[in-house]
Amino acid sequence: MTNNSELDALFQSLADPTRRAILARLAHGSASVTDLFAPFDMALPSFLQHLRKLEDGGLIETTKQGRVRTCTLRVGALAPARGWMEEQRLLWEGRHDRLEDYLATLLQGPDTDG
Amino acid sequence: MTNNSELDALFQSLADPTRRAILARLAHGSASVTDLFAPFDMALPSFLQHLRKLEDGGLIETTKQGRVRTCTLRVGALAPARGWMEEQRLLWEGRHDRLEDYLATLLQGPDTDG
DNA sequence: ACTTTAGTTAGCAATATGACTAACAATTCG
DNA sequence: CGAATTGTTAGTCATATTGCTAACTAAAGT
Numbered sequence: 001m002t003n004n005s006e007l008d009a010l011f012q013s014l015a016d017p018t019r020r021a022i023l024a025r026l027a028h029g030s031a032s033v034t035d036l037f038a039p040f041d042m043a044l045p046s047f048l049q050h051l052r053k054l055e056d057g058g059l060i061e062t063t064k065q066g067r068v069r070t071c072t073l074r075v076g077a078l079a080p081a082r083g084w085m086e087e088q089r090l091l092w093e094g095r096h097d098r099l100e101d102y103l104a105t106l107l108q109g110p111d112t113d114g
Numbered sequence: 115m116t117n118n119s120e121l122d123a124l125f126q127s128l129a130d131p132t133r134r135a136i137l138a139r140l141a142h143g144s145a146s147v148t149d150l151f152a153p154f155d156m157a158l159p160s161f162l163q164h165l166r167k168l169e170d171g172g173l174i175e176t177t178k179q180g181r182v183r184t185c186t187l188r189v190g191a192l193a194p195a196r197g198w199m200e201e202q203r204l205l206w207e208g209r210h211d212r213l214e215d216y217l218a219t220l221l222q223g224p225d226t227d228g
Numbered sequence: 229a230c231t232t233t234a235g236t237t238a239g240c241a242a243t244a245t246g247a248c249t250a251a252c253a254a255t256t257c258g
Numbered sequence: 259c260g261a262a263t264t265g266t267t268a269g270t271c272a273t274a275t276t277g278c279t280a281a282c283t284a285a286a287g288t
Contacts (some may be wrong), residue, residue, distance in 0.1 A: 046248070157277075
């Protein structure tokens with residue numbers, strides 16, 4: 001079976017606007033927790049949970065120096081998710097002709113009114 | 115912030131192995147609920163919840179004819195997720211200039227490509 | 229009509245998620 | 259030292275997720 005729990009964690013990490021925003025911001029460069037946190041309207045511990053989730057999912061790395069923890073993107077982390085999506089895209093688009101064929105058969109059914 | 119709840123739902127839909135497997139299977143062609151359900155080791159109502167989630171998230175379409183409900187992929191549904199990931203990849207790799215170019219090709223849709 | 233097939237609905241339970249406050253380090257600055 | 263800064267941990271709460279069973283509807287088959 002394709003029981004790829006890495007993809008579970010990856011997509012789960014991306015399924016939250018706070019975490020996507022963190023990633024987008026980190027794309028412009030590493031940043032401390034406080035800097036990252038600044039634009040968000042939530043309590044710091046809540047924010048830290050998101051950071052931890054990103055770290056657990058391998059999307060970011062963090063290192064602490066003194067009191068400051070610096071967060072950095074792991075550049076290759078999205079690759080498996082992108083790979084899955086690309087795989088699907090190729091399959092989906094490969095069957096596009098059949099889809100149109102199927103939709104044509106649907107029109108012949110009795111459910112023509114909504 | 116970019117509070118894009120469409121991406122929330124999309125990534126959430128993909129964050130489950132059952133749902134990814136359904137999508138992968140549907141990529142090979144439309145199928146009835148019973149056919150789709152066959153390889154899974156769970157109760158049918160549990161499975162139906164996944165199907166409903168995929169439908170609510172716009173990833174599949176279903177139509178019922180007689181007692182049989184047929185499920186079909188919505189081919190363009192993954193595009194926003196793919197777009198976000200590609201956007202991030204370009205940012206992460208520091209190629210901000212190519213972003214606009216890529217986004218332009220997205221707008222043309224996959225079926226305009228030869 | 230009765231049965232089988234195909235799917236649906238309702239309701240329950242365990243766990244995960246995402247938020248909060250309060251209290252606690254640990255480091256740095258005056 | 260004492261105080262501010264930076265982050266962490268613990269504990270709580272509401273809701274969402276994901277699974278189940280049992281009972282049900284609707285269409286076909288015999």
